[in-house]
Amino acid sequence: MIGVDEMLQAAEAARLEIPNDEAGGFLTEINRMFAFVKESCANLDLGDVPPTAYIQPRMNVFRPDEPQGSLPLEIALANAPDEDERCFKVPRIMEE
Amino acid sequence: MLNDARIGRLHELLESRQISAEELITAVLERISTLETTLNAFITITPEQALADAQTVDASIARGEAIGPLAGIPVALKDNICTEGVRTTCGSRMLEHYVPPFSAVAYERLRQAGAVLVGKSNMDEFATGTTNKNSFFGATANPWSPDHIPGGSSGASAASVAARQVCLSIGSDAGGSVRVPAAHCGVVGLKPTYGLIPTDGLAECAPSLEHLGPLTLDVTGCALALQVLTAGEDYTAYLGRDIRGLRIGIPQEYLEQADPQVRSLFDSAVQMLTGLGAEVEETSLPHTQSAPASYFTISAAEAFSNLSNFDGVRFGHRAEARHLHEMYRKTRTEGFGPDLRRRLIFGTLALSADHYEEYYLNAQKIRTLVCRDFDQAFSKFDLLLTPTVPTPPPAASLGQDELEMRLQGRYAMPANLAGIPALSLPIGFAGELPVGLQLLAPSLGEGTLLSAAYALEQLVGFYRHASKI
Numbered sequence: 001m002i003g004v005d006e007m008l009q010a011a012e013a014a015r016l017e018i019p020n021d022e023a024g025g026f027l028t029e030i031n032r033m034f035a036f037v038k039e040s041c042a043n044l045d046l047g048d049v050p051p052t053a054y055i056q057p058r059m060n061v062f063r064p065d066e067p068q069g070s071l072p073l074e075i076a077l078a079n080a081p082d083e084d085e086r087c088f089k090v091p092r093i094m095e096e
Numbered sequence: 097m098l099n100d101a102r103i104g105r106l107h108e109l110l111e112s113r114q115i116s117a118e119e120l121i122t123a124v125l126e127r128i129s130t131l132e133t134t135l136n137a138f139i140t141i142t143p144e145q146a147l148a149d150a151q152t153v154d155a156s157i158a159r160g161e162a163i164g165p166l167a168g169i170p171v172a173l174k175d176n177i178c179t180e181g182v183r184t185t186c187g188s189r190m191l192e193h194y195v196p197p198f199s200a201v202a203y204e205r206l207r208q209a210g211a212v213l214v215g216k217s218n219m220d221e222f223a224t225g226t227t228n229k230n231s232f233f234g235a236t237a238n239p240w241s242p243d244h245i246p247g248g249s250s251g252a253s254a255a256s257v258a259a260r261q262v263c264l265s266i267g268s269d270a271g272g273s274v275r276v277p278a279a280h281c282g283v284v285g286l287k288p289t290y291g292l293i294p295t296d297g298l299a300e301c302a303p304s305l306e307h308l309g310p311l312t313l314d315v316t317g318c319a320l321a322l323q324v325l326t327a328g329e330d331y332t333a334y335l336g337r338d339i340r341g342l343r344i345g346i347p348q349e350y351l352e353q354a355d356p357q358v359r360s361l362f363d364s365a366v367q368m369l370t371g372l373g374a375e376v377e378e379t380s381l382p383h384t385q386s387a388p389a390s391y392f393t394i395s396a397a398e399a400f401s402n403l404s405n406f407d408g409v410r411f412g413h414r415a416e417a418r419h420l421h422e423m424y425r426k427t428r429t430e431g432f433g434p435d436l437r438r439r440l441i442f443g444t445l446a447l448s449a450d451h452y453e454e455y456y457l458n459a460q461k462i463r464t465l466v467c468r469d470f471d472q473a474f475s476k477f478d479l480l481l482t483p484t485v486p487t488p489p490p491a492a493s494l495g496q497d498e499l500e501m502r503l504q505g506r507y508a509m510p511a512n513l514a515g516i517p518a519l520s521l522p523i524g525f526a527g528e529l530p531v532g533l534q535l536l537a538p539s540l541g542e543g544t545l546l547s548a549a550y551a552l553e554q555l556v557g558f559y560r561h562a563s564k565i
Contacts, residue, residue: 002445007445010441010448011441012425013448014400014440014441014443015404015407015424015428016425016429016440016441017425017426017429018441019429026434026437026438029438029498029499030438030442032498033499036388036392036499037389037392037393037455038454040386040390040462041386041389041454041458041462044383044461044462044465046462049465050461050464051460051461051463051464052460052461052463053304055290055304055467055513056290056291071197075197076197076410078195078197079193079194079195079197079410079411080410080411081408081412088409088410091417091418091419091420091422091423092418092420093419094419095418095419095421095422
């Protein structure tokens with residue numbers, strides 16, 4: 001079972017906030033999901049089973065290392081929420 | 097013109113100049129306009145560009161040039177497929193105003209084949225859902241019964257084909273998101289072999305599970321679309337083949353929780369295939385019941401990682417904040433809906449040091465067992481047959497029990513874990529609601545899938561039915 005503090009810690013790691021009115025429901029659903037996964041593994045002997053991260057056995061399929069064009073600056077910045085002097089502009093980094 | 101909106105038939109009408117592409121696109125745009133208040137299948141409609149593209153196709157026909165099977169055919173793309181210059185939202189507030197600077201490879205191939213984009217389909221936010229209710233742009237209705245869900249997350253893609261708003265729709269499928277809505281809306285939906293259709297330009301949540309796939313009214317349309325989307329072989333060559341002697345396995349685990357009406361239609365379809373000479377036999381995929389746990393964990397963990405670049409810096413929504421970290425948190429909290437945020441937190445926890453081995457690593461181990469089950473089954477069978485979804489489409493008014501709703505996709509998820517091709521074919525009605533059958537083949541077995549699905553379709557003929565809307 002996950003507690004509120006652990007859930008809030010995970011939310012912080014995921015760069016998310018959990019509004020107070022959502023916290024109870026979130027905790028219930030997340031714990032339900034953990035219980036479901038745990039129950040699904042309960043009768044399986046997984047000890048010697050290798051994990052599968054990726055379905056295809058290919059590794060390191062490289063294309064030729066040739067320079068290619070990049071997005072023009074104005075297109076790269078077209079979706080920017082804020083910009084300044086040809087750069088993406090963000091709020092100050094240091095907290096007050 | 098749209099009463100029979102199969103791609104092959106419309107191609108014949110275009111090629112023989114009985115209709116023009118402009119007339120076809122105009123009819124489609126009118127139908128979209130008429131039905132949208134009920135269906136809400138589109139987030140963005142592109143009428144000007146569509147009509148211009150149709151005129152280009154007509155000019156080509158007028159010059160006497162040969163046209164490909166998708167030329168002039170109206171197509172919708174799920175709104176997580178990037179389209180240069182056309183808004184692409186992923187059904188999320190996060191990308192409400194995002195206009196991509198590039199197009200997905202799949203869309204480029206469709207354009208080169210002359211297909212005409214008429215709009216971007218509604219979807220569950222970032223393709224995480226099975227109801228099409230989790231969209232920032234509102235829920236999509238099922239065209240057979242607006243009080244029922246169309247399935248998800250490509251629910252609007254399936255609904256728009258069923259309602260003859262388009263003739264071809266491209267959806268994405270990480271855990272059944274093409275096949276579940278195809279079953280619920282009574283259309284053909286194909287998830288091909290992993291990697292067969294490039295996913296470049298698809299806003300993926302779970303890259304190791306993600307596929308693109310076509311939704312069409314019939315199997316022939318599906319084969320025509322697959323050829324273009326893969327830039328590959330002529331898949332129509334597999335249609336009309338004799339299926340006598342085809343070895344088909346029925347994994348019993350997929351029938352245990354099937355609704356009686358679904359089971360009855362499934363049994364009838366099996367009898368039809370037997371009548372066509374297929375050799376049908378019961379079999380077992382013993383780790384089927386554990387597959388959803390593996391899928392839920394892996395997809396959430398990959399989403400946590402893959403959606404980390406939605407931070408309000410270079411594109412998408414940005415919240416007002418005093419400093420950078422507050423901006424990240426507020427942007428993502430405002431931009432993502434609650435369902436997605438819950439999954440991201442679950443994924444974060446599954447990857448955390450305290451839970452990694454028990455959850456994420458075990459999920460990957462179950463994935464291995466699911467793959468082994470399929471390997472063993474396909475050493476004996478050419479195809480496996482299951483219901484696509486255990487039940488007919490649920491009522492939209494039902495309280496949304498998240499886990500129960502997600503388990504709607506439990507029969508579809510194993511194919512994503514194993515990367516094998518799977519196709520949903522409509523086989524009949526439970527009351528007024530469509531029911532689908534799923535065919536599964538070993539990797540790169542699309543030809544066998546299409547061959548068997550086409551043979552069955554000739555007996556069922558579901559595409560002759562028109563949806564209520």
